[in-house]
Amino acid sequence: MAPHVCPWWAAALTIDTPFRRLLHDPQKIVGPYVEPGMTVIDLGCGVGWFSIPMARMVGAEGKVIAVDLQPQMLEIVRRRATKAGVVERIQFHHCEKDRLGVEAEADFALVFAMLHEVPDQDRMLGEIFRLLKSGGKLLLAEPPLHVSKRAFARETAVAEEVGFRIVERPRVRWAKAVLLAKGEEV
Numbered sequence: 001m002a003p004h005v006c007p008w009w010a011a012a013l014t015i016d017t018p019f020r021r022l023l024h025d026p027q028k029i030v031g032p033y034v035e036p037g038m039t040v041i042d043l044g045c046g047v048g049w050f051s052i053p054m055a056r057m058v059g060a061e062g063k064v065i066a067v068d069l070q071p072q073m074l075e076i077v078r079r080r081a082t083k084a085g086v087v088e089r090i091q092f093h094h095c096e097k098d099r100l101g102v103e104a105e106a107d108f109a110l111v112f113a114m115l116h117e118v119p120d121q122d123r124m125l126g127e128i129f130r131l132l133k134s135g136g137k138l139l140l141a142e143p144p145l146h147v148s149k150r151a152f153a154r155e156t157a158v159a160e161e162v163g164f165r166i167v168e169r170p171r172v173r174w175a176k177a178v179l180l181a182k183g184e185e186v
């Protein structure tokens with residue numbers, strides 16, 4: 001059965017809530033990996049919970065590529081980013097289910113609560129691997145109720161098969177998370 005994709009209208013109502021503000025502080029979760037001037041990709045960006053804070057973190061010299069399957073999500077991010085004064089730092093990309101079709105040499109990629117919705121995870125992770133510079137990092141995080149321990153171990157194993165190495169397993173509230181890197185440790 002094809003994985004369920006969270007519809008845009010449900011996401012718009014549930015992804016940005018006071019409860020989530022308590023759990024998922026973007027500064028704590030991605031702040032350690034995002035620096036001014038970086039190119040970062042937010043895959044399955046939803047309503048921009050992380051895209052907009054990351055646009056602040058990369059500064060005027062950096063860039064965020066916000067990618068989503070649902071154009072309505074991208075429109076919401078565009079609106080919110082305009083209001084936040086960071087829309088110029090964000091490139092919006094509408095992708096296909098199994099093909100991102102993005103051209104980039106990114107320093108950091110975020111896949112938060114998205115991979116379990118993708119039918120061909122092998123292909124998706126391979127594409128993300130190619131989009132990163134050598135030494136680039138990917139933070140993969142999944143929600144605990146949708147993704148079991150075993151399913152997350154499987155996703156991590158697929159990431160290793162496409163070439164990623166595990167750097168660490170950061171503690172993220174209400175999520176299973178792993179930080180991966182492209183290339184050897186230096």
Ligand SMILES: C[S@@+](CC[C@H](N)C(=O)[O-])C[C@H]1O[C@@H](n2cnc3c(N)ncnc32)[C@H](O)[C@@H]1O
Nearest residue numbers: 006044045046049068069070097112113114117
């Ligand atoms: C549960 S939401 C999470 C959104 C965001 N990452 C966050 O943490 O707030 C999952 C998002 O992934 C998107 N998505 C699902 N499958 C996708 C795919 N194959 N390619 C790109 N985006 C996808 C959905 O449209 C939705 O916006």
